[in-house]
Amino acid sequence: MQPAGAAAPLKVDIDEKTFRSAEGVTIVALRGLSFEVRQGEFACLLGPSGCGKTTTLRILLGLDRQFSGSYQLPEGGSKRIAAVFQEPVLLPWRTVEQNIRLALPPRLRDKDLDWLFDILGLSAMRSLYPSELSLGLARRAALARAFATEPAILFLDEPFASLDERTADKLRRLLMTVWAARPTTALMVTHNLREALLLADRIVVLSPRPAHVLGIFDVGLPRHLREAPSLDHLVSEFHKRFSDTV
Template sequence: MNDMQPAGVAPLKVDIAEKTFRSAEGVMIDVLRGLSFEVRQGEFACLLGPSGCGKTTTLRILLGLDRQFSGSYQLPEDGSNRVAAVFQEPVLLPWRTVEQNVRLALAPRLRDKDLDWLFDVLGLSAMRSLYPSELSLGLARRAALARAFATEPSVLFLDEPFASLDERTADRLRRLLATVWEARPTTVLMVTHNLREALLLADRIIVLTPRPAQVHGIFDVRLSRDLRDAPAVDDLLLDFHQRFPDTV
């Protein structure tokens, strides 16, 4: 049964009893079973787990892209009722400029909204009139982040948005993401298998088991983001591995 409860003032609530796939050979594969967690309003949470455990499947369910599951979920609401997502691929329209791509995500009455601050903080001010083919992958992902934040969503889903980038570029984008989010907080659920990334960005890390995924435990990151330099993240790594010794 698929039951999406009405949105309310409650946090993001997930209670997926079962999600299965049928393989090409006709074998039923359990992906999620008994997956239950909450993300508080205005919280930045990360779903951390091994590759193939069902993290992206969970996001697809919450985005309404996969309705073949048993269980329920409830999305938060802060008055806007908007949901935004950033995927591994930027998914920009190639015949539109950066600015046009961002503004297309806005409601018609907001198409003339002032986006100067957002473009500036993401380092896109000089790129607004460029087309996606003229951008590096890192810049294209900045444009995808700008498009998501421009809508001022109630909840933002991120599916490994910095995957396949070199570490220097990825780290720069993580810090830009943190800057934009802290200026305009919204409820965030981000999928990652990069523990350092989760420790740098998250308020809480929801640790998943191998498939079929369920919650293995919760790791609260209580250190202020502006104090999460490399030595501090190393200390957090030690704390995490003491709590979850079998997690890579």
């Protein structure tokens, strides 16, 4: 089904999404999944592995149209959608800078991106090719490509998965730095509770499959105060409310 009209910045009302397994069994991935993400908000979809988080993102990106229900994306501004996936998906025959600029509309290909390269620590990497980058640096380039377009909404599908914790934590903080410099409505999929508590304004908590919303957790604490002791307290508060979740 095509996106519905426009009102809320991001509004999701998926009645049901099913698919058939390799054995021919019908599996219900999503049922009665409804939530909103406010303008300029960074929200996380949190739920156990296999519950339907990535399926939801694929629907919102228009990659899966076989579902019942509707959704509406933000209007106004650039109207562009950006996505960052688990794999950086960089063109191997293009440099870092070329990969980033190719995502821009032709009239914006020469725009000043120095601020973005500086924030993400890529200034010295602009002329390198993807094969010359570590996975952490390649994921920085993927983040830069997404933010360069100044999207109306940014989707992130576990962009720090498979990284060691030190590298992942550095990238999370870089993400927050660049997002704070140019805030945009963002929805990120994760099954990592501490990651969600570090990054999000609000966490949309999903049930096991078929996914529906168990509740919304408002983080509340300013990001600059979300260090280890405060995160420990937030984890405790989260588990008090969602005792059987992630």
